[in-house]
Amino acid sequence: MESGVVILIGLFFTVAVYLMLSKQLVRILLGIAILGNAVNMLIFTNGRLTREVPPLIPDHLYAPETATANPLPQALVLTAIVISFSFFAFLLVLAFRAYQELGTDEVNEMRIAEPEHDQTPPQGY
Amino acid sequence: MAGSSVSVDLSQAMITAPVALGDWLVVAPSLITILGGALCLMLRKNTDLQPKLGIGFLALLVVANLALLIRVLDQGVITMVMGSWLPPFGIAFTVDSLGVTLSLIGSIVAFCGGVFGAATVDSTGRRYGFYPFLLLLMTGVCGAFLTGDIFNLYVWFEVLLISSYGLLVLGNDRIQLDGAVKYGVLNLIGTNLFLIATGMLYGIFGTLNMADLAMKVAALENPASGTLATVAALYFLAFAMKAAAFPVNFWLPASYHTPNVVVSAVFAGLLTKVGVYALIRIFVLILPASRGYMADVIALVAIATLLTGAIGALAQSEVRRLLGYVVIAGIGSMLAGVAVGSTLAVSGAIFYAVHSIIVMTALYFAAGIMNMMGGSYDLRQLGGLYQKSAAFAAVFLVLGFAVSGLPPFSGFWPKVILVDAAFADGRAWLGAAILFSGFLTTLAMGRVWIFAFWRGGPEGTADGETVAVTGETGTQLSGAAVWLPLGILTALVVYFGLQPEWMLELSTQGASGIVEPLGYLRSVFGGQG
Numbered sequence: 001m002e003s004g005v006v007i008l009i010g011l012f013f014t015v016a017v018y019l020m021l022s023k024q025l026v027r028i029l030l031g032i033a034i035l036g037n038a039v040n041m042l043i044f045t046n047g048r049l050t051r052e053v054p055p056l057i058p059d060h061l062y063a064p065e066t067a068t069a070n071p072l073p074q075a076l077v078l079t080a081i082v083i084s085f086s087f088f089a090f091l092l093v094l095a096f097r098a099y100q101e102l103g104t105d106e107v108n109e110m111r112i113a114e115p116e117h118d119q120t121p122p123q124g125y
Numbered sequence: 126m127a128g129s130s131v132s133v134d135l136s137q138a139m140i141t142a143p144v145a146l147g148d149w150l151v152v153a154p155s156l157i158t159i160l161g162g163a164l165c166l167m168l169r170k171n172t173d174l175q176p177k178l179g180i181g182f183l184a185l186l187v188v189a190n191l192a193l194l195i196r197v198l199d200q201g202v203i204t205m206v207m208g209s210w211l212p213p214f215g216i217a218f219t220v221d222s223l224g225v226t227l228s229l230i231g232s233i234v235a236f237c238g239g240v241f242g243a244a245t246v247d248s249t250g251r252r253y254g255f256y257p258f259l260l261l262l263m264t265g266v267c268g269a270f271l272t273g274d275i276f277n278l279y280v281w282f283e284v285l286l287i288s289s290y291g292l293l294v295l296g297n298d299r300i301q302l303d304g305a306v307k308y309g310v311l312n313l314i315g316t317n318l319f320l321i322a323t324g325m326l327y328g329i330f331g332t333l334n335m336a337d338l339a340m341k342v343a344a345l346e347n348p349a350s351g352t353l354a355t356v357a358a359l360y361f362l363a364f365a366m367k368a369a370a371f372p373v374n375f376w377l378p379a380s381y382h383t384p385n386v387v388v389s390a391v392f393a394g395l396l397t398k399v400g401v402y403a404l405i406r407i408f409v410l411i412l413p414a415s416r417g418y419m420a421d422v423i424a425l426v427a428i429a430t431l432l433t434g435a436i437g438a439l440a441q442s443e444v445r446r447l448l449g450y451v452v453i454a455g456i457g458s459m460l461a462g463v464a465v466g467s468t469l470a471v472s473g474a475i476f477y478a479v480h481s482i483i484v485m486t487a488l489y490f491a492a493g494i495m496n497m498m499g500g501s502y503d504l505r506q507l508g509g510l511y512q513k514s515a516a517f518a519a520v521f522l523v524l525g526f527a528v529s530g531l532p533p534f535s536g537f538w539p540k541v542i543l544v545d546a547a548f549a550d551g552r553a554w555l556g557a558a559i560l561f562s563g564f565l566t567t568l569a570m571g572r573v574w575i576f577a578f579w580r581g582g583p584e585g586t587a588d589g590e591t592v593a594v595t596g597e598t599g600t601q602l603s604g605a606a607v608w609l610p611l612g613i614l615t616a617l618v619v620y621f622g623l624q625p626e627w628m629l630e631l632s633t634q635g636a637s638g639i640v641e642p643l644g645y646l647r648s649v650f651g652g653q654g
Contacts, residue, residue, distance in 0.1 A: 020314070025306065032313060039320050046328035073327065076276055080320055083283045090290060091309050097294075098302040112303040113383050121442035121504050122576060122584055 001049050005041065012038035025095045025105040032091065036084035040077045047073030140209040150196060151205040151218045153189040154228060154267035157182060162260035172251040176243035179256030183236040186263060190229040197225050202638065202648035204273060212649045213334035219273025219649055223475060223635030227402055228270040230479050231395050233617070234486045235263045237610030238391040241490055244606040245387050250295055258295070259391065262288035269399050273649060275323055275411075276333045278403060282316055282367070289396060292388045293380065304380035311376040315366035322359035325352065336649035338411045339642055357415035360407050361423070367400030368456050371429040377453060378437065382445035386496065389445055390489030393452050394482045401459045401478055408463055409471055410639040416466055424464035428558040431457030435565035442504045444492045444573060448485065451528055451569065454562050455481040461559055462543050465550045472636035473542030476628055480535040480621065484527045487614035491521050494607055495577055505584040507577040509591055518578040520615050525570035527618045530563040535621035538629065 012034055019031030047070035055068040099105050102112060161182030168174055197203060197220055206215035239259060246255045265285025272278050289312075293305045327333055329352055330341045342353070362373070369377040377397070381389050408416040408423075416423070434454025441447035455477065462474025492502060494517065499507045511518045527534035540559060547556035582592025621628050638644055 028310060032310065032317075035314070035317055039317050039324065042321060043324035043327070046324050070331075073324070076324070076327070079276075079280065083280075084317075087283075087287065087313055090287070091313065094290075094294065094302065094305055094309055097297070098306050101299045101302050107306075110303050110306065112300045113307075113379050119442060119505070120440065121572065 001051070002045055005045050005049065009038055009041050009045065012041065023106050023108055025098070025107060028107070029088070029091055029095055033084075033088050036080075036088065040080055040084070043073050043080065044077050047071070140211075142209075144205065144209065147196065148203065148205045150189065150193050151203055151220050151271065153193070154186055154232065154271065155264050157186050157189055158260045158264040158267065161185075162257045162264065165260060166254065166257040169252055169254055169257065172248040175251045175256045176239070179260060180236065180239045180243065182260055183232065183239045183263070186232045186267070187229070187236050190225065190232045190267070193220060194225045194229050197222055202644050204648045213332045213337035216277050217273040217334055217336075217649055218271050219336065219645065220271050221635065221638045221645055221648075222631055223402075223405070223639060224270040226475070226631050226635055227398065227478060227482070228267045230482050231266050231270065231398075232263060234394045234482055234614070235259065235266075235391060237486065237490070237613055238387050238394075240606045241390065241493070241610040242385075242387045245493060246385060250385065253295055254291060255295060255385075258288045258291040262292065262391070262395075264288075266395050266399055270402060273335050274333050275326065275335055275338065275407075278406075279316065279319055279323055282319065282399070282403075285396070285399065286312055286316060289392060292392075293384050295388065296385060298383070301383045304383035307376050308380035311366065311373070315363050315373075318359050318363035318366070322356050322363060325356050325359070329353065329356070334649065335406070335411055336642070336646045340646060342411060342414070353412070353415060354418070357408070357412050357419060360412070361404070361419060364400045364404040364407070365426065365460075368397045368404060368460070369400070369453050370426050370456055370460055371433045371453070374430065374433065374453050374456075378446055378449040381449040381452070382443060382502075386445065386489055386493035389448075390486045390493070393448065393489050394486035397452060397456055398459075398478050398482050401456060401463075401474070404460075404463055405471060405474060406639065409466065409636075410642055410645070413466070413640075416463070420464050420466060423460060424552055424555050427457050427460035427464050428555060429457075430454070430460060431558045431562035432565075433457075435562040435569070438569040439565060439572075441569075444495060444502045444504065444507075444577070445489065447569060447573065448488050448492060451488070451566060452481075452485050454566055455485065455528070457562060458540065458543055458559055461547060461555050464555065465543075465546045465552060466640075467546055467550065468633070468636045468640045469542060470546035470550070470636075471640060472629070472632040473539050473546055475632035475635050476542065476625075477536075477539035479628060479632070480527070480539055480618075483614050483617050483621075484524055484536065487611055487618065488524050488528060490607070490611045490614070491517075491524060494611065495521075497607070499577065504573065504576045508580040508582040508584070508586060509578075511578045512591060518574070520611065521578065522574055523615055523618060525567075525574055527622065529567035529570055530559075531567065533622045535618045535625075537622060538625040539632075 016031045016035035016038055019027045050069045053068045055071055057064050102110055165175055165178055202221045204217055204219045206212055206217045208215055242255055262285050265281045268281035269278055290309055294301055330338055332338055366373040381392055431454055434450050434457055437450035438447050458477050459474045462470040496502050498510055498513050501507055527536045530536040530540040544556040544559050581590045586592050
């Protein structure tokens with residue numbers, strides 16, 4: 001089961017990198033959203049995927065009898081989902097405001113902070 | 126999964142005694158800033174009260190960090206585990222000299238930023254949350270410096286990142302939105318890489334506690350191979366992005382000159398240094414073998430960063446953008462310390478981080494004052510500021526000397542240590558790059574001083590003439606809270622230059638504490654480490 005999910009994660013990363021290499025800000029943001037999901041699935045898979053085995057420890061033992069899914073990565077993923085979701089929401093609003101103000105979503109045309117034909121500092125004294 | 130035959134003494138894990146009152150000091154920096162941030166947020170419409178509250182909480186933060194430093198010097202490394210779970214199961218805050226030194230210096234800088242902000246952030250900026258964001262930024266910064274858990278470090282990184290987004294877009298100018306897009310996207314990708322590496326590290330070792338990780342990595346037969354090499358490379362890329370090292374430094378010069386100058390000042394002082402701190406913590410404490418394996422790569426990146434920063438600074442005519450490149454050059458020096466990796470080199474990197482936090486913030490403050498006096502950030506339009514305030518011209522010269530690494534100011538000693546360590550390690554090129562970068566920085570800073578202060582007026586003024594400058598004079602500014610922060614930071618620069626023993630001892634202690642982490646491990650695991 002893990003190997004199938006790993007291939008899926010690889011696909012997610014591929015799509016994310018492809019989208020982030022684009023010049024359109026919207027596509028970059030979609031890439032970031034997919035990257036976040038890829039990372040979450042990676043951590044989730046790291047904790048072992050087992051079906052229908054509850055992580056319960058019998059009374060007389062200190063560890064589960066059979067291999068179960070590790071619940072800690074699932075807790076980590078919850079934290080990471082919340083964080084990446086809120087960042088994505090912020091970046092969406094930021095991109096929209098930037099589009100309103102700058103009139104473009106093409107990153108090559110966003111040259112307000114670093115003007116294209118910048119003057120050099122004074123040469124003589 | 127551990128076999129069930131292992132005998133566990135559960136009575137040891139059953140801790141019912143309350144946490145000692147002194148141990149609460151460990152989380153005090155994060156608590157104070159969260160509480161302060163929440164309070165300022167509730168009172169955000171009361172724009173007169175905000176600066177007082179904000180500065181008050183930041184002063185409290187400085188006091189808490191100072192008390193924590195004294196306690197660490199007195200008792201060695203302190204660990205507090207949340208909920209009294211035995212490590213490695215609970216989230217541990219482990220405070221050593223390295224973390225608490227940077228946390229203290231960072232809080233001093235934030236306090237100065239709070240005071241400077243009282244003069245430069247208008248009531249709109251206050252209403253939209255300058256002080257809450259600044260306090261919450263410090264929650265993230267102090268938390269990152271003090272935590273002993275690697276996933277917790279990731280969470281603190283995100284706390285400081287989201288607060289920095291808020292500060293960066295405060296004011297909502299076109300130029301800010303442009304800068305924030307680049308800053309936002311690249312930094313988020315950086316933290317995602319950090320998260321990938323952390324997830325994989327947990328997959329390998331099944332623990333997130335830094336001390337536990339350090340022991341488990343050291344126990345491996347071949348600790349630089351296989352998956353761990355991938356993890357190390359990912360960590361290096363992630364923190365290099367955070368620290369703005371070449372070739373992933375482009376977000377810094379694109380964004381640091383866009384917000385209010387006090388925001389730039391705090392960012393330039395703190396954010397990149399948190400990245401460098403994480404790099405030191407992970408590569409020296411947890412993955413020393415991978416650091417040795419990657420030393421040549423790190424050294425190359427350090428040299429490239431040193432040169433990009435210095436050459437970039439020479440090419441700028443906007444003072445804040447110039448300073449952005451000077452920040453990058455400083456990151457190169459610290460990376461050089463990580464590349465060499467001996468106790469001496471790491472102590473040099475720590476000292477340099479302290480110096481860089483102070484001096485970069487002070488320089489951005491100075492740039493802000495130059496703008497208030499001369500009405501511009503551009504070297505072509507600045508000029509004749511010496512006649513406005515000779516004392517300010519002297520202060521800027523001191524800061525310029527310090528950032529270039531000239532004696533007798535704070536930048537000199539760490540550079541001596543780093544160059545010495547690089548030569549001792551047989552990396553003469555690295556030492557030469559540090560010196561050459563210092564030389565180019567001297568040129569860049571000297572040019573700022575000559576154009577903005579020494580020259581009679583803006584570009585085109587004939588030699589020997591002076592033109593009246595239209596901005597506010599030094600005495601007009603003195604009523605505002607702009608001189609105190611600059612004064613405090615310049616005094617620290619001069620103090621660490623003339624009396625470096627104290628900081629040298631602290632940084633050496635911090636470095637030896639992670640190069641040979643016995644004290645760190647003992648603090649987390651009791652006697653058995």
